[in-house]
Amino acid sequence: MANDAKVNQSNKNAQYLTFDLAGEMYGVEILKVQEIRGWEAVREIPNTPDFIKGALNLRGEIVPIVDLRIRFAMDNIEYTPVTVVIVLCVDTPTGNNVMGIVADAVSDVLDIKVSDIKEKPNLGSKIDTHFMRGMYVSKGHMVMLLDVDKLLNPEEFEGIVGLG
Amino acid sequence: MSIDMAQFHQVFFEESFEGLDIMESGLLNLDMGDVDSETINTIFRAAHSIKGGSGTFGFSSVANFTHVMETLLDEMRDGRRQVTQSAVDVLLGSVDCLREMMTAIQDESEVDEARVAEHKQALETELNGSETPVVKEDSTIAPEPSSSIPSNDEPTISGWKISFCPHTDLLKTGNDPVRMFRELAELGDLEVIVDFQGVPTLFELDPEECHLSWTLILKGDVARESIDDIFDWVEDECDLSVQSLSAAQSGIDEAATATTALETQAPIEAPKNSPSASTTEQSETPAPVKTPSKDKGASKAKPPAAKASGSIRVDTGKIDTLINMVGELVITQSMLSLVGEHFSLDKLDQLKNGLTQLERHTRELQESVMNIRMLPISFVFSRFPRLVHDLSNKLDKKIELKLVGEHTEVDKTVVELISDPLVHLVRNSLDHGIEMPADRLAAGKPETGTVTLEAYHRGGNIVIEVKDDGKGLNKDMLRQKAIEKGLIDEGTVLTDKQCYELIFMAGFSTAEAVTDVSGRGVGMDVVRRNIQSLGGNIEIISELGVGSTMAIHLPLTLAILDGQSIAVGDETYIVPLGSIIESINITDDMVNRVAGKGETFRLRDEYLPIVRMHDIFHVESAKAVNLIEGLIVVVEGQGVRCGLFVDDLLGQQQVVIKSLEANYRCVEGVSSATILGDGSVGLILDIPGLVRLSNQ
Incomplete structure (x- = not known):
């Protein structure tokens, strides 16, 4: 899918919001971002995978929050004042879902030429990359661009193996 | 200036459907012997508004169709035509047809032209066939031999006999018969016979009044429509009958009528069944029914999506x-x-x-x-008189329908979702519950069976009951059937209640043969599922030979719930207040362990399983781990009782139900979420789900 998009819109620009997660840079399409808010306590939902931190009241809407560190099987850290929740609007087979992801900090908004997005690396069977859209190099740093529609599909939450 | 008419379409459709309902209930209330002119007026007005509206919006097919109905009704209104059962049946059929046309237009799908033509034909036959008011019953139902054939190849008829008898003020409205005759003459060979008999003496004669009447013989290949077109403008101002020449000349051959009656009755019968048959089939596997009803089932499957965002009429x-x-x-x-x-x-x-x-x-x-959001339940009930009327005719049973508590108000969502299950239950009562008249008399019951639909409030619930005084459910037979179908084992011991509940199992049907009405065994399990999806439950009370009652319990509203907050460690959960029976402290001697694991406790004469909330929800911060430290909340949901072991009770509050599935998905043991007073999220517990969880 990413390949098709690349061919069709190779000259177009896309904006990505980048954030920091354990020293690694990740990016999500800015059009998917609904808002960014500081971390606050959430209500735990019982019997859900660990990376579902719980649910948040977002102006009357119940929004599930995913901790990407746990999702990617990284080290767990304490939440700090700069810990943020990025609220995303996700296209799922059942419709539009609003979900939040916890990130260490928000960094930047990048203007990326679609043709500059590199193929996602093949890391073998150990690391699942199917929810990555590609890679981008910004000022010498590597940014991993995430496909949030695949990453945050509630139907796929069961039995997920970490990314790294 | 151009106005976008499309913006008014929705309103038009709503009004028209309302009009159709009015017509339907009016027609059903018509008492053959003693016709209330006000009722006919009401029906007529509804038809007239639909005709006017559809004309304005350019739905000419609807307008034309309604026009024929209106003509028939007009004659009834003026007392020029007697109200016969056959006419009412034809009109009811037309109402159905019209409803289908409207639905088709609304969905922008294909209108079933063949059906429309068929109904129009039936109407016209009714209109012409019984010109003399007192006609034999069967000849009114069966179209005249000649006019039944032309539905396929009308133009081949060699000519028409038209009797045209204008009302006296025809000329005042600017219509000139001469001009009309001239147009007719252009269609074919025209012979005009004028009748002077109505002309008064010269002293009494008003030159602006028309006292003449004509008999016109038109020979040639002329389509019926072209004649109708000419008389279109004066139809309301004259008595008009158009008969094909062959019929008029050969006279009505009894034998011919009889044979065509058989042929033509079938297409009239078939569509009459289809609407009722298809209503319940929407969600089920379309069974091999006649093609018309199957087609309709398919076209009906689409609308719900479009209707979901419907509007509401508010007082x-x-x-x-x-x-x-x-x-x-x-x-x-x-x-x-x-x-x-x-x-x-x-x-x-x-x-x-x-x-x-x-x-x-x-x-x-x-x-x-x-x-x-609250609507009276009569929105749902109002469709049943028609259903019962049609079905009892078809089943040859005598059934009276009683509606009680139609003004009970329920949530709009409930109104929309409860009607299909209810239709199913009523049809079951009619088909399986009520016995044939002879059997009833033999059992010492009145010949006419009674089906009662009753709605009332009880506590925070609304209860809808479908009650019949039929033969009741036969426990032993149900059991036998279930064993035959392999749904239960030979040795299974069932209580009365469990026996009755067998009918809710998928694939269970007691009907000897699959009829049009019921018996495919796909119904009752769907009924129960639908009701449960509304947060309600269904209960059966039955006595053999006396009758059965299906009671549906539904929450009053689906948006707000009375809840009891409970604490488990740092977590707060909401239990629907309605499902709490009591809260108790228990002592160790009340607890029994089964195989060292499953915990039960004795509550009076019952042993109930204990569901440890902190265990099944994996709450580590729970304060109470020993059963004596916490509280047992005895709850009931869908017939399952258990004791929830929690830390503490917090307080009661009304909570607004928010969907957890909207952004996430269904979580076992949790029915939905809500926002608590401090702005945080609270989870509402689902009792049957909790029991399932603890059994795992």
């Missing part, structure tokens, strides 16, 4: 209350901001008063907003 009184309430709220708000502007401690009382007022207004406002 203006309710809106006025709402506006008053908002007005007071605004006043309270401005008062509070005044207090807040220069606040000093001596204004504390004022502030408190203001807040109390604010609280009261908010609550009232909430109540009246919820009230807007």
Whole structure:
């Protein structure tokens, strides 16, 4: 899918919001971002995978929050004042879902030429990359661009193996 | 100036469907012997509005069709035609047909032209066939031999005999018969015979009145429509009958009538069944039925998506209350901001008063907003007289339908979702419950069976009952059937209640043969699922030979719930207040362990399983681990009882139900979420789900 998009819109620009997660840079399409808010306590939902931190009241809407560190099987850290929740609007087979992801900090908004997005690396069977859209190099740093529609599909939450 | 008419379409459709309902109930209420002119007027007005509306919006097929109905009704209204059962049946069929046409137009799908033509034909036959009011019953149902054939190849008929008898004020409306005859003459060979008999003497004669009547013989290949076109403008101002020449000349051959009656009756019967058959089939596997009903089932499957965002008609009184309430709220708000502007401690009382007022207004406002969503259950009940009328005819049973408590108000969503299950239950009562008249007499019951639909409030619930005085459910037979179908084992011991509940199992049907009405065994399990999806349950009370009652319990509203907050460690959960029976402290000697694991406790004469909330929800912060440290909340859901072991009870509050699935998905043991007073999220527990969880 990413390949098709690349061919069709190779000259177009896309904006990505980048954030920091354990020293690694990740990016999500800015059009998917609904808002960014500081971390606050959430209500735990019982019997859900660990990376579902719980649910948040977002102006009357119940929004599930995913901790990407746990999702990617990284080290767990304490939440700090700069810990943020990025609220995303996700296209799922059942419709539009609003979900939040916890990130260490928000960094930047990048203007990326679609043709500059590199193929996602093949890391073998150990690391699942199917929810990555590609890679981008910004000022010498590597940014991993995430496909949030695949990453945050509630139907796929069961039995997920970490990314790294 | 151009106006986008499309914006009014929705309103038109709503009004038309309402009109159709009015016509339907009017027709059903018509008493053959003693016809109430007001009822006919009501039906006529409804038909007329639909005709007018559809004409305006350019739905000419609907307009034309309604026009024929209207003509027939008009003659009944003026007393020129007797109201016969056959005419009413034809009209009812046409109402169905019209409803289908409207639905098709609304969905922008294909209108079934063949059916429309068929019904139009039936109407026209009724219109012409029984010109003399007292006609034999069967000849009115069966179209004249000649006109039944032309439905396929009309133009081949060699000519028409038209008797045209204008009302006296025909000329005043600017219609000139001469011009019409001239047009007719262009269609074919025209012979005009004029009847002078009605002309008064010269002294009494008003030159502006028309006292003549004509018999016109038109020979040639002329389509019926072209004749109708010419008389279109004067149809309401004359008595018109158009007969094909072959019929008029050969006279009506009894034998011919009889044979064609058989042929033509079939297509009339078939569509009459289809609407009722298809209503319940929407969600089920389309069974091999006749093609017309199957087609309809398919086309009906689409609309729900479009209808989901439907509008609602609200009593203006309710809106006025709402506006008053908002007005007071605004006043309270401005008062509070005044207090807040220069606040000093001596204004504390004022502030408190203001807040109390604010609280009261908010609550009232909430109540009246919820009230807007409430509709009387008669919206659902009103379709049943027709259903019972059609079905009892078809089943040859005598059945009286009683409606009780139609004004009970329920949530709009409930109204929309409960009608299919109800239709199913009523059809079952008619088909399986009520016996044939002879059997009833033999059993010492009145010949006419009674089916009662009753709605009433009980506690926070609304109860809808479908009651019949039929033969009741036969426990032993149900059991036997279930064993035959392999649904239960030979040795299974069932209580009476469990026996009755067998009928809710998928693939269970007691009907000897699969009929059009019921018996495919796909129904009752769907009924129960639908009701459960509304948060309700269904209960069966039955006595062999006396009758059965199906009672549906539904929550009053689907948006707000009375809840009891419970604490488990740091977590707060909400238990629906309605499902709590009691809360108790238990001692160790009340607890029994089964195989060292499953815990039960004795509550009076019952042993109930204990569901440890902190265990099944993996709450590590739970304070109470020993059963004596916490509380047992005895709850019931869908017939399952258990004791929830929790840390503490917190308080009762009304909570607004929020969907957890909207952004996430269904979580076992949790029915939905809500926002608590402090703005955090609370989870509402699903009792049957919890029991399932603890059994795993």
